[in-house]
Amino acid sequence: MATTKKKTTSATKTAAKSKNFASAPINKSLSKEEKIDLYRTIVGIRRFEERSLRAYNQGKIGGFLHLYIGQEAVATGIVSLMEENDHIITAYRDHGHALAVGMSMNECMAEMYGKHTGCSKGKGGSMHFFAPDKNYWGGHGIVAGQTPLGAGLAFALKYKGLKGCALAFLGDGAVNQGSFMETLNLASLWNIPVVFVIENNGYSMGTSLKRSSAEENLAHRADGFDMEWEVCNGHDVFEVREVANRAMTRAREEMKPFLLEIRTYRYRGHSVADANHEKYRTKEEIEEYKRTKDPVNVIKQQLLADGTLTEEEAKRIDQEKKDEAEASAKFADESPVAPRSEIQTDVYWEVDNDAEGKLKGTYFFND
Amino acid sequence: MPLITYREAIKQALDEEIQRDENVCIMGEEVAQYNGAYKVTEGLWEKHGDKRLIDTPISEAAFSGLAIGASALGIRPVVEMMFMSFSYVAIDQLFNNASFCRYMSGGLMNIPIVVRGPANGGTNVGATHSHTPENMVANHPGLKVVCPSNAYDAKGLMKAAIRDNDPVFVMENTLLYGEKWEVPEEEYIVELGVANILQEGTDLTIVSHGRCAMLSLQAAKTLEEKHGVSVEVVDLRSIRPLDEETILKSVKKTHRALLVEENKPYCGVDAQISHIIQLKAFDYLDAPVHRVSAIDAPQIYAKELENWQIPNEERIIAGALKALA
Numbered sequence: 001m002a003t004t005k006k007k008t009t010s011a012t013k014t015a016a017k018s019k020n021f022a023s024a025p026i027n028k029s030l031s032k033e034e035k036i037d038l039y040r041t042i043v044g045i046r047r048f049e050e051r052s053l054r055a056y057n058q059g060k061i062g063g064f065l066h067l068y069i070g071q072e073a074v075a076t077g078i079v080s081l082m083e084e085n086d087h088i089i090t091a092y093r094d095h096g097h098a099l100a101v102g103m104s105m106n107e108c109m110a111e112m113y114g115k116h117t118g119c120s121k122g123k124g125g126s127m128h129f130f131a132p133d134k135n136y137w138g139g140h141g142i143v144a145g146q147t148p149l150g151a152g153l154a155f156a157l158k159y160k161g162l163k164g165c166a167l168a169f170l171g172d173g174a175v176n177q178g179s180f181m182e183t184l185n186l187a188s189l190w191n192i193p194v195v196f197v198i199e200n201n202g203y204s205m206g207t208s209l210k211r212s213s214a215e216e217n218l219a220h221r222a223d224g225f226d227m228e229w230e231v232c233n234g235h236d237v238f239e240v241r242e243v244a245n246r247a248m249t250r251a252r253e254e255m256k257p258f259l260l261e262i263r264t265y266r267y268r269g270h271s272v273a274d275a276n277h278e279k280y281r282t283k284e285e286i287e288e289y290k291r292t293k294d295p296v297n298v299i300k301q302q303l304l305a306d307g308t309l310t311e312e313e314a315k316r317i318d319q320e321k322k323d324e325a326e327a328s329a330k331f332a333d334e335s336p337v338a339p340r341s342e343i344q345t346d347v348y349w350e351v352d353n354d355a356e357g358k359l360k361g362t363y364f365f366n367d
Numbered sequence: 368m369p370l371i372t373y374r375e376a377i378k379q380a381l382d383e384e385i386q387r388d389e390n391v392c393i394m395g396e397e398v399a400q401y402n403g404a405y406k407v408t409e410g411l412w413e414k415h416g417d418k419r420l421i422d423t424p425i426s427e428a429a430f431s432g433l434a435i436g437a438s439a440l441g442i443r444p445v446v447e448m449m450f451m452s453f454s455y456v457a458i459d460q461l462f463n464n465a466s467f468c469r470y471m472s473g474g475l476m477n478i479p480i481v482v483r484g485p486a487n488g489g490t491n492v493g494a495t496h497s498h499t500p501e502n503m504v505a506n507h508p509g510l511k512v513v514c515p516s517n518a519y520d521a522k523g524l525m526k527a528a529i530r531d532n533d534p535v536f537v538m539e540n541t542l543l544y545g546e547k548w549e550v551p552e553e554e555y556i557v558e559l560g561v562a563n564i565l566q567e568g569t570d571l572t573i574v575s576h577g578r579c580a581m582l583s584l585q586a587a588k589t590l591e592e593k594h595g596v597s598v599e600v601v602d603l604r605s606i607r608p609l610d611e612e613t614i615l616k617s618v619k620k621t622h623r624a625l626l627v628e629e630n631k632p633y634c635g636v637d638a639q640i641s642h643i644i645q646l647k648a649f650d651y652l653d654a655p656v657h658r659v660s661a662i663d664a665p666q667i668y669a670k671e672l673e674n675w676q677i678p679n680e681e682r683i684i685a686g687a688l689k690a691l692a
């Protein structure tokens with residue numbers, strides 16, 4: 001395989017075993033509390049999503065539910081590196097990123113229940129979580145549609161002279177959208193500090209990577225745009241942090257885009273409706289990943305081994321997160337649906353903010 | 368006649384056309400090995416193989432454009448959009464190339480492709496997955512668009528669309544896929560440009576298309592029972608070409624019209640129909656033409672609110688009573 005630049009591809013070097021990422025400088029500097037926080041976030045995402053799956057099966061949540069279970073360490077690791085002027089945007093598999101940036105389980109669960117107390121007032125649903133106050137710009141339903149927006153966030157940082165980077169997440173299937181490829185070129189051509197994060201879970205719906213991309217090493221696409229890239233594993237939060245830190249630092253310091261490909265895995269179907277996901281992959285494949293690379297278990301074992309956590313503490317955190325998820329379901333269930341008048345708010349800023357009735361022209365056209 | 372689902376009817380049409388014409392092939396995301404996201408193409412890959420059922424990457428612009436190019440050499444691709452909403456990333460291919468190649472070549476080219484997939488709301492999936500773009504398609508001379516409201520029409524229109532020598536969009540509806548209707552076993556075609564009178568009546572004409580035509584039919588029954596009103600329900604079936612004659616004939620008979628569609632109202636299909644009625648049947652009207660459309664906002668996620676946002680029986684009846692006042 002011809003590549004013009006030599007890059008570290010830790011994933012292909014079975015690095016996870018041979019290299020102890022926890023002792024890399026960026027991880028070594030973590031306090032005990034910070035490490036426990038990583039665990040808390042990963043477990044929180046897992047328990048929240050398990051609870052939301054139950055709510056979906058009870059008919060409390062409608063539409064689509066794309067679970068992040070199996071991929072938790074990716075969002076957790078990267079978000080833990082975010083600084084004041086860093087921003088983040090992702091696709092529809094957005095619950096993990098939302099909780100990692102600090103959105104509450106209540107507002108997220110209520111959004112999925114379509115309630116007025118949801119983060120988007122019940123207007124967006126599972127695929128469209130937003131928290132601009134936490135530099136989280138969604139939650140987007142159209143494959144790869146968020147990637148140029150990510151570049152735009154980074155463009156704005158550069159334009160304003162702010163030191164930061166934007167993180168634009170996408171899937172392994174999304175790389176084949178034109179908008180993403182156009183964005184790669186722009187980002188590199190204009191030296192925009194955006195880090196594209198391909199969460200390569202091996203499948204886009206029922207299509208394996210092999211059947212969707214001619215070049216299976218997705219990160220290599222960066223070469224065509226003279227962009228730096230790296231590949232790593234996504235089950236070990238410390239590995240994610242070590243590699244992503246390089247990408248994010250470079251983006252911030254040198255005003256350069258970066259393409260990260262993170263190998264990960266989703267345990268569930270594409271969405272909960274994808275009930276036959278054991279038809280396009282084997283049960284063994286799923287079980288093998290769970291057994292050897294489960295992100296919750298991997299961090300737990302590391303923190304137990306280095307004395308950061310005890311079994312009891314780990315259990316207690318787990319229980320706390322289960323309780324929090326349970327409480328969020330109760331909160332969502334008891335919250336009201338927005339009134340019908342809300343259907344036509346939040347469409348135009350000018351209308352929402354026209355307290356004095358100065359707007360000209362008709363904005364809405366009902367019979 | 369056997370009762371079959373809307374989904375099955377479309378599959379039969381695709382299956383029969385694949386067998387009839389070796390140039391017919393189907394491409395789209397998950398259409399082959401996965402049997403289609405909504406199982407419309409279930410079993411077809413197994414039966415007809417890789418050449419006729421083609422799984423694509425998530426590259427709508429590329430495979431739509433590719434289908435247009437292939438059609439120039441006689442292939443008749445049926446492009447599945449997993450949701451019509453996703454055709455929006457391929458708009459240049461569809462609205463520039465598919466619609467204008469013939470015109471810009473002075474008639475030297477024609478583009479016999481079909482673009483099909485669900486185009487509806489009411490499924491609680493939010494604004495980005497709930498588009499009803501039949502009005503936008505109809506706004507592009509060179510394109511044709513049909514919206515089957517039942518299994519019989521779905522099969523007959525699909526076959527007509529595949530045999531048509533122009534680009535035809537077939538707007539399906541996920542809420543109808545599982546519904547059953549009687550469909551004959553012998554072959555038939557439903558021609559483009561021919562509306563269907565679902566029910567005859569004398570007091571009011573409801574013009575509708577797609578799933579809304581079925582809702583209108585239900586509302587008409589309630590109007591009859593509860594309000595003693597006799598409603599004629601015209602199901603357009605085909606948006607462009609449009610059966611003006613059937614619409615006008617009905618309105619001239621009932622003197623009142625209610626237009627029902629799931630589209631957002633501004634520049635919706637019914638805006639055009641309303642114009643046609645006032646222009647060509649002005650003297651026959653006893654009341655203004657009324658409309659029931661989606662409440663004018665992006666599609667809301669919350670189920671209860673979305674069910675109110677798109678036309679439902681209650682809103683159609685209220686609209687009918689206004690048109691009858």
Ligand SMILES: Cc1ncc(C[n+]2csc(CCOP(=O)(O)OP(=O)(O)O)c2C)c(N)n1
Nearest residue numbers: 093141142143171172173174203204205453
């Ligand atoms: C433009 C567009 N086409 C198709 C879809 C339907 N769709 C949603 S997710 C998906 C698969 C995406 O896979 P990948 O990028 O690998 O992300 P993952 O779901 O694995 O996180 C598809 C085909 C869509 N939302 N938008």
Ligand SMILES: [Mg+2]
Nearest residue numbers: 171172203204
């Ligand atoms: Mg994927």
